[in-house]
Amino acid sequence: MHEYILTYHDRKLTYYVAATISGVIGVIITFAIGKLSVISGKIIAGPSGLAVFTLILLGLDHALIKCSIFYRWGLVKIPNLNGVWSGKMSSSNNKNQTIDAKITIHQTYTKIRVRLETDKSRSMSRMASIEMEDPKCFKLRYEYSAEYSASASEIHRHHGVTELVLISDDHLFDQPCQAKYYTELRRDTHGQMEFVRKK
Template sequence: MRSYATDSPEWQKVTLRIGIISVAIDYVIHWFFQTRNVQIPWWVDAPGVLGIAGGLYEVFEKWLWTIPLLRSIGIVKVPNLNGEWKLQGWTKWSRGQDYQGEAVIKQTWTRISICIETEQSSSKSITASLLVNEDEGITLIYVYRNDPKANVPTTMHSHRGTAVLRLKDDCLEGEYYSGRDRQNFGTLILRRKGDAR
């Protein structure tokens, strides 16, 4: 997984809140030991504010950001795209015929990877942006590397491309285009398989 860019200001706001909560927790720990006349040795300064903040950040990064309540009260705006998706695509070379595949999206609060597997090739995201303040709705934009499988025509070769997908309910829809040597473009629809969030 790689870090992704977003236009949501939540990363700064949540990080600031984690810092404030960490100071409060450290103060409570200090107060607890002081009221019980427990003398902590100088070499036991852990966890300290930074240790608490790091722990809270990791917990938020992996689990807390997925809690629907945090999304409903506006603390988290980035959608949870984690899970397996059924893919249907069309390309300019397919002459009206669609192709099928599977997509797996792995996501934490600040990192994401998009992997797609079809009969002819597999692709993996290189970089991504998740825009939540677009007029058209939540938009996932990513650059990918596509590698053909051994049994496909020799005219297919490894290439890079870009996909722009918009989230509508539990469906990602949009377009993709590949590098100048492939001169290919098409559309993709990804439908979530069950609720893996």
């Protein structure tokens, strides 16, 4: 997975929250360990503040994106795109032919990976950004590297850019999303895609 850019959301607040939570937990742990040391008569070592902060940050990284209540309250306005999306795509090489495709997205609060698969090719995202057009519309843009099977194309590898438009009235993002892609000059193609998230 790789990091992704948000053009509308400042993640620094998360670090402040994590620092505050870890500070409170640190005080509680220190107090509890002090009591245990008195009761047991032994010196008990506690975790470092950095260790507590790191654990809190890792927990928030995975929890914030998956807890829909944060999205509904507007605290973390990042769409949770985790899951499998199925759909079809067409290419400028043959606009009359559609190809079955599947997108698998793995996402946390700070990282993402987008994998697109067809019968003859597979691509993986290398960098990405999410932009809010309005509170109900987001755009996921990512650069990818793709690999074709030996029999599918003379050019086995290429790079390109994809843009998915995600529209939803709530946090589910279960409406069909439109997408378009462009490939590098070596292949020089573009196309349209439509995906819907699997239940």
